[in-house]
Amino acid sequence: MRTGSDQSALEIVAETPHRLRIERHGRMRVPGIVFASRALLPDPAGDESLRQVANVATLPGIVRASFAMPDVHWGYGFPIGGVAGTDVDHGGVVSPGGVGFDISCGVRLLAADLDRDALAPRLGGLMDALGQAIPRGMRRGAVWTLASPGQLRDLLAGGAQYAVEAGHGVARDLLRCEDGGVVTGADPGGLSERAIERGLGQVGSLGSGNHFLEVQAVEKIYDEPAADAFGLWPGQVCVMIHCGSRGLGHQVCSDHVRLMEKAMARYGIEVPDRQLACVPAESPDGRAYFAAMAAATNYARANRQLLTEAARRAFGMCAGARLDLVYDISHNLASLEAHDVDGHRRRLCVHRKGATKALPPAHPDLPPDLIDTGQPVLIPGTMGTASYVLAGVPGNPAFDSTCHGAGRTRSRHAAARETKGRRLRDELEAHGIAVRGTSWQGLAEEAPAAYKDIDAVIDTAVGAGLCRKAARLVPLGVVKG
DNA sequence: ATGTAC
Numbered sequence A: 001m002r003t004g005s006d007q008s009a010l011e012i013v014a015e016t017p018h019r020l021r022i023e024r025h026g027r028m029r030v031p032g033i034v035f036a037s038r039a040l041l042p043d044p045a046g047d048e049s050l051r052q053v054a055n056v057a058t059l060p061g062i063v064r065a066s067f068a069m070p071d072v073h074w075g076y077g078f079p080i081g082g083v084a085g086t087d088v089d090h091g092g093v094v095s096p097g098g099v100g101f102d103i104s105c106g107v108r109l110l111a112a113d114l115d116r117d118a119l120a121p122r123l124g125g126l127m128d129a130l131g132q133a134i135p136r137g138m139r140r141g142a143v144w145t146l147a148s149p150g151q152l153r154d155l156l157a158g159g160a161q162y163a164v165e166a167g168h169g170v171a172r173d174l175l176r177c178e179d180g181g182v183v184t185g186a187d188p189g190g191l192s193e194r195a196i197e198r199g200l201g202q203v204g205s206l207g208s209g210n211h212f213l214e215v216q217a218v219e220k221i222y223d224e225p226a227a228d229a230f231g232l233w234p235g236q237v238c239v240m241i242h243c244g245s246r247g248l249g250h251q252v253c254s255d256h257v258r259l260m261e262k263a264m265a266r267y268g269i270e271v272p273d274r275q276l277a278c279v280p281a282e283s284p285d286g287r288a289y290f291a292a293m294a295a296a297t298n299y300a301r302a303n304r305q306l307l308t309e310a311a312r313r314a315f316g317m318c319a320g321a322r323l324d325l326v327y328d329i330s331h332n333l334a335s336l337e338a339h340d341v342d343g344h345r346r347r348l349c350v351h352r353k354g355a356t357k358a359l360p361p362a363h364p365d366l367p368p369d370l371i372d373t374g375q376p377v378l379i380p381g382t383m384g385t386a387s388y389v390l391a392g393v394p395g396n397p398a399f400d401s402t403c404h405g406a407g408r409t410r411s412r413h414a415a416a417r418e419t420k421g422r423r424l425r426d427e428l429e430a431h432g433i434a435v436r437g438t439s440w441q442g443l444a445e446e447a448p449a450a451y452k453d454i455d456a457v458i459d460t461a462v463g464a465g466l467c468r469k470a471a472r473l474v475p476l477g478v479v480k481g
Numbered sequence B: 001a002t003g004t005a006c
Helices: A049-056 A116-133 A149-165 A171-175 A193-200 A224-230 A246-267 A284-319 A412-418 A421-430 A440-445 A454-463
Strands: A012-016 A019-022 A032-034 A062-073 A080-087 A106-115 A212-221 A236-243 A323-330 A332-341 A344-353 A376-379 A387-391 A434-436 A468-480
Touching: A019 A049, A032 A049, A049 A062, A049 A080, A062 A454, A080 A332, A106 A116, A106 A284, A106 A376, A116 A212, A116 A236, A116 A284, A116 A434, A116 A468, A149 A171, A149 A193, A149 A284, A171 A323, A193 A246, A212 A224, A224 A387, A224 A468, A236 A284, A236 A468, A246 A284, A284 A323, A284 A332, A323 A376, A387 A454, A412 A440, A421 A434, A421 A440, A454 A468
Parallel strands: A032 A062, A434 A468
Antiparallel strands: A012 A019, A019 A032, A062 A080, A080 A344, A106 A236, A106 A323, A212 A236, A212 A468, A332 A344, A376 A387, A387 A468
């Protein structure tokens, strides 16, 4: 198989129907493992993601394999849908490209005490209210305008916990956030002035691209005990929020890529692609990135918390309904974790870029009420298609990781060329899905036709032993960034 | 993803 413009062939072996192996060659330290059938791979004519899987396999300290999830596609340096663990006690690196520009981009699911049939007559009004209440698009305001850079620094240290303490949410919300809604080790003082400036006015905003707030309904339950523990039942109305750390996270990534491009030589590191800039995780530059990434992570968590409050107000007013947090989880992060590798316990820096952590049942990091089910995993589909709630399983080969979405097959440009925004809106409305967008082009770029089949992606993730299904959700209305 | 380009 040849990939894109690069004329050197990658040797790819199908190990199982759900798993391909890219054989080691050149400077690869480990093989590439892609959890996909050949049919699910992006078109190699416009996608270099398998070449990227092989490139990641050359990084210092990488162990086990360079992994790709079933939704893999071309990204900055690392593929989106990539997972890589490096041994930090043996020179293992951290790379901003392995996290992505939208640091701690993720998904939050809220469950209403409301059945879809009861909402039906009021859905239009609710969507209007959400359309008014949810700031979105490029530089278009936010739910919470911070008073000062000092207050932003408190938020960067405190995440969703800071937001709740300031009155934006309830204590129970934090029990249902990954990491309790706040990661430790953030150094807000280490962020550039530009990052702080960009962050001040965007707390509680969706942004654009594939970010959205969707009103959904539970269509099917696959795992009753898990659904019970997550608080989900058939016909229930839910809200899914997909967004990240906005301009602040983007600036953090840019700042540290630039620093690492210069610092790499000092550590004697060479990479096959400039976009894989990295430094040892346990170096001053590596620690600085981690501390800045943690601050951006807390920003993203607070962002989703503020949007939750805006959605709650709309639901209270228009539907007389309450929204409880099911879970909040990131799919763009690096974290320090202990894993068994070749019979030894190792401290790894696990990069997940467009990949979601999926801890198995009984994992010590789970809260007590989720210990028997495993970690809830939230997978947004595309507009007009299903979304999934999954759960972690034992024996996950990819450091307890799974997919994060449907995964693009067509570029934004190609999608916008082939689909008209207005027509897409009309089609969605004809299928009973209310649309509150911001730009016709933005809508067209997110056309479902530009993505893989979410059901096929999920079935592959399950078949590969990465997760199990808990519930399937279908869209009723979408507020588009 | 992103004040869609320093």
